[in-house]
Amino acid sequence: xxxxxxxxxQLIKKANLPEAAFGEALGMGKNTVNxxxxxxxKTYLKKIDSIADYFGVSVDYLLGRTDDPxxxxxxxxxxxxxxxxxxxxxxxxxxxxxxxxxxxxxTLDMTDEEWEIAQATIEALRLKRR
Numbered sequence: 001x002x003x004x005x006x007x008x009x010q011l012i013k014k015a016n017l018p019e020a021a022f023g024e025a026l027g028m029g030k031n032t033v034n035x036x037x038x039x040x041x042k043t044y045l046k047k048i049d050s051i052a053d054y055f056g057v058s059v060d061y062l063l064g065r066t067d068d069p070x071x072x073x074x075x076x077x078x079x080x081x082x083x084x085x086x087x088x089x090x091x092x093x094x095x096x097x098x099x100x101x102x103x104x105x106x107t108l109d110m111t112d113e114e115w116e117i118a119q120a121t122i123e124a125l126r127l128k129r130r
Contacts, residue, residue, distance in 0.1 A: 003064035004044060005036050011055045026050050 001009070012022050012033065020030035026047055035041040044051065052059045057069035 001037055001039075004048075004062050007062050007064070008044060008051060009033070009037065011057065015055070022054075026054060 009019075012019055015022075019033035023030050023032040028043070028047070032041070032043065036044050048059050048062060052062055055069075058066065058071055060066045060071065061069040
């Protein structure tokens, strides 16, 4: 088995999950993992993003590019997460706690840039906990 299949099988076992249930959870047949292990199929390459998301690991880890399943978050990842968050929620609807009081964008005397830095810091901490 190649490194990707080995890691997928290890993650399935670690999750104490039947291989058939894993396959079905990702919309694949119940014998899919057996086919991968036997080298009869490489369909996992088409599902690599979904598999990584399912187990909460990076694609690079599954592909054997790193031994760390949870690599450090880059600044670009943080910026993208914040941009996506602000787009979906809007900065006016975001509430944070400062000095024990709820604060919004309007109640804090912050520039847009300072607000984005604060949001990026909060999101980076949230992502790191995953």
